[in-house]
Amino acid sequence: MDSIFHEKQEGSLCAQHCLNNLLQGEYFTPVDLSSIAQQLDEEERMRMAEGGMASEEYRTFLQQPSGNMDDSGFFSIQVISNALRVWGLELILFNSREYQSLMINPIGLT
Template sequence: MESIFHEKQEGSLCAQHCLNNLLQGEYFSPVELSSIAEQLDEEERMRMAEGGVQTEEYRTFLQQPSGNMDDSGFFSIQVSVSCGLWFKLWFSENSEYINSKMKETLGFLFQNGRFVKAE
């Protein structure tokens, strides 16, 4: 390996920098991640509408901001998972188990106290 790609974190764009560092290149921009987040928001709206668009629950849901992104640059783990990589959530704190999986793993993300394994 000639060099290691590293994107320095700017703002709250953790997901963008994490994915690009994991993949070793500039693969995802905030615009692309925002588009994925908007698609997820639309899917959530459609699922909520299945329960009835006249329900109080649906109307309340429509009043809430996106849970997949915000103006600070935050993107949810669901956005990262929707980027085409295969991820597994790990809840194990057993370092021996994690070490045993290193050879079959592209990389690890650590978010909110959870390991996310990329294969």
């Protein structure tokens, strides 16, 4: 590697900049991350519909804004996790059992 890639922060696109800096290149755009967020939104709608499309919970869910993205440039941790999977990478949550086992033995990957 000849140099370190650094994508300067613009607006509130923290997820995009974080991913591109981690991957060392311009791999994700806001449009790419929005597409992932929309896929997640659709999956959530389908799962909520399984409980009945006439249910109060489903109607309330449909009235809420997306929890995966907003107009400010926010993208959820689920969007970031799915974006990393494109590269065969897995995001390990801080409070997960897997992370806790790594803290016990940080060199040994489980």
